[in-house]
Amino acid sequence: MFASARLKLTAWYLLIAMLISVAFSVAIYKASTDELERFARVQRFRIERRIQEGFPLPPEVRSRFTTDVALITETKRRLLLALVAINAGIFIIAGTVGYFLAGRTLEPIQDMVDEQHRFISDASHELRTPLTALKSSLEVHLRDKNFTLKQAKTLIAESIEDVNKLHLLSDNLLQLAQYQKASGQLSLEKVSLSTIMREAVQKVTPLAKQKNITIKNTAKDMLISGDMYALTNAFITLLDNAVKYSDNKKTVSLSSKKTLANAEIFISDQGIGISRKDMSRIFDRFYRADSARSKSVSGGYGLGLSIAKKIIEAHAGSISVESKLHKGTTFTVRLPLFS
Numbered sequence: 001m002f003a004s005a006r007l008k009l010t011a012w013y014l015l016i017a018m019l020i021s022v023a024f025s026v027a028i029y030k031a032s033t034d035e036l037e038r039f040a041r042v043q044r045f046r047i048e049r050r051i052q053e054g055f056p057l058p059p060e061v062r063s064r065f066t067t068d069v070a071l072i073t074e075t076k077r078r079l080l081l082a083l084v085a086i087n088a089g090i091f092i093i094a095g096t097v098g099y100f101l102a103g104r105t106l107e108p109i110q111d112m113v114d115e116q117h118r119f120i121s122d123a124s125h126e127l128r129t130p131l132t133a134l135k136s137s138l139e140v141h142l143r144d145k146n147f148t149l150k151q152a153k154t155l156i157a158e159s160i161e162d163v164n165k166l167h168l169l170s171d172n173l174l175q176l177a178q179y180q181k182a183s184g185q186l187s188l189e190k191v192s193l194s195t196i197m198r199e200a201v202q203k204v205t206p207l208a209k210q211k212n213i214t215i216k217n218t219a220k221d222m223l224i225s226g227d228m229y230a231l232t233n234a235f236i237t238l239l240d241n242a243v244k245y246s247d248n249k250k251t252v253s254l255s256s257k258k259t260l261a262n263a264e265i266f267i268s269d270q271g272i273g274i275s276r277k278d279m280s281r282i283f284d285r286f287y288r289a290d291s292a293r294s295k296s297v298s299g300g301y302g303l304g305l306s307i308a309k310k311i312i313e314a315h316a317g318s319i320s321v322e323s324k325l326h327k328g329t330t331f332t333v334r335l336p337l338f339s
């Protein structure tokens with residue numbers, strides 16, 4: 001598809017370049033031949049006047065005139081040839097440059113289309129697995145002749161749980177698609193970091209309580225330009241992960257630092273940590289480290305961090321991670337200060 005689009009675009013570039021080049025060539029040819037013909041006319045006029053006035057015309061003047069006319073015809077022919085050669089050269093150069101430029105023009109569009117295809121195939125794959133499991137479980141029980149009311153109730157409860165998970169997955173996919181569309185979609189306003197942190201901590205507190213985990217919030221207040229709702233969601237994800245991937249009775253801390261242009265926020269835990277191999281991939285869509293899978297920590301589809309990263313990047317910020325396996329992890333978020 002892109003190969004033919006590239007050829008079409010090259011043809012358009014070539015057409016534009018050739019139209020300009022041919023138009024210039026015609027103008028140059030016309031101006032030059034007009035000038036030559038004007039010169040020949042003046043010569044002829046002088047000779048005719050001399051003849052009319054009865055002056056004898058020396059043979060060398062007559063032969064010079066004939067030579068001049070032949071020279072003019074030859075010059076016109078050579079000019080035409082030179083212009084054709086120049087246009088042929090321009091055709092080859094414009095074709096090559098046009099093909100290269102068409103490739104460069106289409107590259108971001110191709111990347112975007114590839115990314116969309118990957119997104120759709122990842123999403124369908126993730127949706128297919130739980131749906132197939134749900135379908136087979138329902139079918140098996142439907143065929144069971146000794147299926148009791150109590151068993152039916154259990155099955156319905158389990159199915160609702162699965163449907164809830166699918167609901168969460170589709171919500172996450174929608175969020176990811178929404179934040180993928182860059183910063184234009186966010187409503188940026190002056191927001192206080194401590195309000196965002198307070199809300200995020202509040203949301204995660206019930207889970208932390210279940211695990212007897214203390215959340216220590218020493219983040220200073222700073223003003224940033226951001227979308228309150230989106231940023232709160234990003235920090236909920238980071239805090240939720242810190243709690244999820246920590247053993248009971250540990251501490252999760254939230255702190256901050258002001259640099260010249262940025263607010264730096266640190267979310268640290270004393271949890272399972274992230275191996276070097278996983279570190280570069282945890283922000284990828286649907287990526288879950290083996291340690292997270294094997295511990296079967298509930299919930300996640302490996303979308304939280306990629307959504308958080310998209311949100312932070314849409315605010316012209318950045319996110320990085322440092323971790324030691326079995327010791328703990330620190331995520332650092334940098335966001336531009338309000339100015």
Ligand code: ADP
Nearest residue numbers: 241242245282288289292300301302303304305
């Ligand atoms: P999930 O829904 O699996 O938590 P995320 O995108 O939020 O998805 O995280 C991706 C993976 O990164 C997790 O599966 C986990 O392996 C790893 N991870 C994220 N945060 C932490 C953390 N604080 N400590 C250890 N591992 C983490």
